[in-house]
Amino acid sequence: MMTTAKIRQILNKRGLKVTPQRAVIMDFMMRTHSHPSAEAIYEAVKDALPGLSKGTLYNVLNTLVDANILNTVVLEPGAIRYDANVSNHHHFIDMDTGQIHDIPWDRVQNLFNAPGEGFCVADYQVNFYGVMAQNSPKRPKPEQP
Numbered sequence: 001m002m003t004t005a006k007i008r009q010i011l012n013k014r015g016l017k018v019t020p021q022r023a024v025i026m027d028f029m030m031r032t033h034s035h036p037s038a039e040a041i042y043e044a045v046k047d048a049l050p051g052l053s054k055g056t057l058y059n060v061l062n063t064l065v066d067a068n069i070l071n072t073v074v075l076e077p078g079a080i081r082y083d084a085n086v087s088n089h090h091h092f093i094d095m096d097t098g099q100i101h102d103i104p105w106d107r108v109q110n111l112f113n114a115p116g117e118g119f120c121v122a123d124y125q126v127n128f129y130g131v132m133a134q135n136s137p138k139r140p141k142p143e144q145p
């Protein structure tokens with residue numbers, strides 16, 4: 001578990017109180033790199049937070065997103081994933097495994113002016129869809145018998 005002091009510091013800096021729900025969900029999100037859905041987060045934290053409702057989970061996630069502690073990745077309308085990496089970056093979605101990998105921001109050339117004149121772009125995010133090369137270290141290892 002991430003130190004309570006660190007979580008307290010992050011929440012306090014943004015004017016948020018430390019609640020058990022926020023602390024446990026933040027701890028999970030800061031340790032995972034899997035860009036989980038709300039459903040996957042619920043499965044991961046429900047044992048640590050008995051009685052957690054989906055409504056409370058969504059409230060906590062929305063609060064953390066509003067406070068810029070978490071980011072959202074929209075894969076398709078309605079399919080939101082959560083990301084504790086709030087620095088600017090893009091994503092590669094592995095169509096074989098569904099895994100989402102971070103792609104450094106500077107790998108994609110500046111696209112702020114790409115939509116053309118009259119469009120004032122405030123932010124953007126690029127999702128790449130494909131498969132990992134056979135020899136990629138990021139490819140999940142086959143299960144050993």
Ligand SMILES: [Zn+2]
Nearest residue numbers: 083085089102
């Ligand atoms: Zn990411």
